[in-house]
Amino acid sequence: MKTQSLIRASLTVVVVLAAALIAHALWRHSMYSPWTRDGRVRAEIVRVAPDVSGLVGAVEVRDNQQVKAGDVLFRIDARRFELAVAQAQADLSAAQAAARAAGASISAANAGTAASEADYQKYASQSERRQRAAAVISAEARADAVATARAAQAAVRQAQANRSAATASQAQALAAVEQAQAALDLARLNLERATVRATAAGYITNLDVRVGDYASAGAARMALVRNDSLWIYGYFEETKLPMIHPGDAADIRLMSGGRVLRGTVEGIAHGITDADNPTSSQDLLADVSPTFNWIRLAQRVPVRVRIDPASVPADTVLAAGMTASITVHPRKRG
Numbered sequence: 209m210k211t212q213s214l215i216r217a218s219l220t221v222v223v224v225l226a227a228a229l230i231a232h233a234l235w236r237h238s239m240y241s242p243w244t245r246d247g248r249v250r251a252e253i254v255r256v257a258p259d260v261s262g263l264v265g266a267v268e269v270r271d272n273q274q275v276k277a278g279d280v281l282f283r284i285d286a287r288r289f290e291l292a293v294a295q296a297q298a299d300l301s302a303a304q305a306a307a308r309a310a311g312a313s314i315s316a317a318n319a320g321t322a323a324s325e326a327d328y329q330k331y332a333s334q335s336e337r338r339q340r341a342a343a344v345i346s347a348e349a350r351a352d353a354v355a356t357a358r359a360a361q362a363a364v365r366q367a368q369a370n371r372s373a374a375t376a377s378q379a380q381a382l383a384a385v386e387q388a389q390a391a392l393d394l395a396r397l398n399l400e401r402a403t404v405r406a407t408a409a410g411y412i413t414n415l416d417v418r419v420g421d422y423a424s425a426g427a428a429r430m431a432l433v434r435n436d437s438l439w440i441y442g443y444f445e446e447t448k449l450p451m452i453h454p455g456d457a458a459d460i461r462l463m464s465g466g467r468v469l470r471g472t473v474e475g476i477a478h479g480i481t482d483a484d485n486p487t488s489s490q491d492l493l494a495d496v497s498p499t500f501n502w503i504r505l506a507q508r509v510p511v512r513v514r515i516d517p518a519s520v521p522a523d524t525v526l527a528a529g530m531t532a533s534i535t536v537h538p539r540k541r542g
Contacts, residue, residue, distance in 0.1 A: 242451040242536035244444050246508065247460065251528040252437035254408055255428035258284055259401040264421045271415035274435070275406045281430060282404050282417055289399040296392035303388040307381040410434040438526050440471060440513040442534040445506040451538050452476060458513050461533045462524075470519040473536060477510040511536075 262284040269281050410432045417429050440460055444452060452473060460469040513534060520526065 242444065242448045242456075242538060243534065244442050244448075244508075245531075245533045246443040247513075247532035247534040248441050248443075249526055249528055249530040249532065250439055250441050252434045253528070254406075254410065254432040254434060256281060256404060256406070256430040256432055257426050257428045258404050258423045259425055260284060260289070260398050261425045262288065262402065262423060264417060264419055264423055267415075267417050267419060269412050269415065271412060273412050274410070275412060275432070276409050277406055279406045280403055281406055281412070281432075282423075284402040284404070284423055286399055286402045289395065289402050292395040293392070293399055296388065296395040300385070300388040300392050303381065303384040307385050309381070404430075406432060408432065408434050409436065433528055438515055438528070439474070440515060440532060440534060442511045442513055442532075442536075443508040444511050444534075444536075445508055447506045449476065449509060449511075452511055452536050453538065456539055457537045459535045459537070460513065460515065461535075463531045463533075464525070467521065467524055469524075470516040471513040471534075472516065474512045474514045476512075480507065480509060 264282055265285040266283040267281075268283070269275060269279070275281070413431050413433050415430060417423075421429075423429055440458075442458075454473050454475055456473040458471040458473055460471050461467070462469065511534075515526075
């Protein structure tokens, strides 16, 4: 009996020790092994906003439709912009006509200046000859010749001033042409931007644009999820970060269907919001709330994991916000 009791006691001790060792190993694995069940599928979201304001005239896509870069998403009523283009075209034509008229004025001013200079040369020569022939020409005739030469010289100065004014008018007219051309280019750009196109390939989601809605410039009216930008954010406890490094391989098990994907650690966040700091809510850092408030838990830090596209089955749907478990396989380092 004593032997059997000893055996039972020994077995009990062995079982307790084994259970304790297993529990300790599981605890260490849970505390320090680089894995987490708190993973989220993330994606780049393009906030589609029109560049011009106006009534929505047509919506060319459906909710959850896949689009390519350059596809038309919706159109803003273009009649106002077409009228603006016509007005700008008319203004440009008027400015060009004014520039041509200014060029003609330049030519006329040049011709007038040349004629005035020729008259001045003629009258100046006559005055000089008469001054030399003072013995046979009366003083009155000589004075008349001097006055005529001076009048011709004044006419030359007036013609030169007219030419300068015509040159300035031409420069102003050419500037008006450039201004009108810029206004026409802007009107054409606004007309082009009235058609809103996809800037990247992806999926339209949560479509809430209807014909007749008023779209304001710069206000997002549609979300486009880029299908080439999906990644996983795994929220790992800070006690596990020493085992995680960029370049480590990772297994990603989706909650949806239990599919296992492959990935690679791209980086670890270098800052998260401090809930105890009242000024940190505006610093654009990730806000990761602890699970419990009455005990001190290891904070969770976002780790970005790139998804290997080759590991994603063709029939697998990846949507931003899906959950996943992530296990990182640290590389051996010397």
